[in-house]
Amino acid sequence: MVTNEPTDDWKANVGKVSLTARQTEIREAFIARRGYWADDWQLILELDPEFLARYTEVSAYAGEHATAVADGGLDRKSRELIYVALCAQLTHPHPPGILGHGRNAIAAGATPQEVLAVMELVSTLGVAGLHLAVRELEADAPGTVAGLAAQDGTTDAEVATLSEQFRSVYGAWDDEVEDVLRAAAGFYRTVIDLSEIPRHSGVLDPKLVALITFATDAFVTHRDEAALRRDIRAAKAAGVSPRELLDVVIQTCGAGIHAVTVGAPLLAQLMAEPAPDPA
Structure with a gap:
């Protein structure tokens, strides 16, 4: 029976052909440079091997040209955890990527607690919508933020306390944040409390937290410029260099391959479905 729902039947349709010497070379090079192989690469290898060969160059670049680990560069575990974060965030939900890169991260020494903490770290990304809404509401009618604070009975002392908590948890600040805290103090307190867990529990290294947060906000499906500026300041405070930040962003660019x-x-x-009836 033909169905429009995705199934796993496609797996029976790949790997049936004998690879050419060139296809074998491309497959071995991918494994050597990326450290793994997955079923979804096989059909690409069979139908368009040269595309896969060129993609290998793109996807391996960050890891092969980054600062050496001994000099502060990222090890494989950290890179795989960053991939998990990108595949788990709500602007790019990609379960195969979570599974594959999660498996790679664990093989490289990550604990289940670390993998979960990475997903927790990106779980509050939805608050970016609140930042955007407050910014535009205030731009449309100056004084809106003050009016919302007055309706809720939010005091300057409460905002000051939340501001200090925000700085402590996220490691950075800008004036836009104060408007958001003033407009929705009660709700934002819950967000800060939640965000504190993966950032300050000690499960993840502070430097890795800074890199994941930066990569997430720079990622092509999210692109939160205001948050990215805060991320840069927080990352520098955590000892991250501009080269390392750029290295991580280059790593994220390969996610476009998920289209394939x-x-x-x-x-x-x-390809496995019966040919349509001409009638």
């Missing part, structure tokens, strides 16, 4: 790795299994399923 998500689509290829569906293409394989289409």
Whole structure:
């Protein structure tokens, strides 16, 4: 029976051909440089091996050209945890990536607690909508923030306390944040309390927290410029260099390949379906 729902049947349609010497070379190079192989690469290898060869260059670049670990660069575990964060965030939910990179991270020494903490770290990304809304409401009608604070009975002392808590948890500050805290003090207190857990529990290294947060806000599906500016200040305070920040962003650019790795299994399923009836 033909179905429009994605299935795992596509797996039966790959790996049936004998690889050429060039395809074998490309596969071995990918494994050597990226450290793993997955089923979703196989169909690409079979149908368009040179595309996969070029993608290997893109995806391996950050790891191969980064600062050496001994000089403060990222090890494989950290890189895989960053991939987990990008695949788990709400602007780019990619379960195969969580599974594959989570597996790679654990193989590289990550604990389940670390993997979970990474996902917790990006779980509050939705608050970016509140920042955007407050900014635009105030721009549309100056004084809106003050009016909202008055309606809620929010005092300057409460805002000052929240501001200090924000700085402590996130490691950075800008004036936009004060408007958000003033407009929605009660709700934002819950967000800060939640955000504190993965950032200050000690499960993740503070430097890795800064890199993941920066990578998430710079990521092509999110691009939160105001948060990114705060991230840069927080990262510098955590001892992260501009080169390391750029290195992490280069790492995130490879996520565009998910257009192919998500689509290829569906293409394989289409290839397995019976030819449509001309009538």
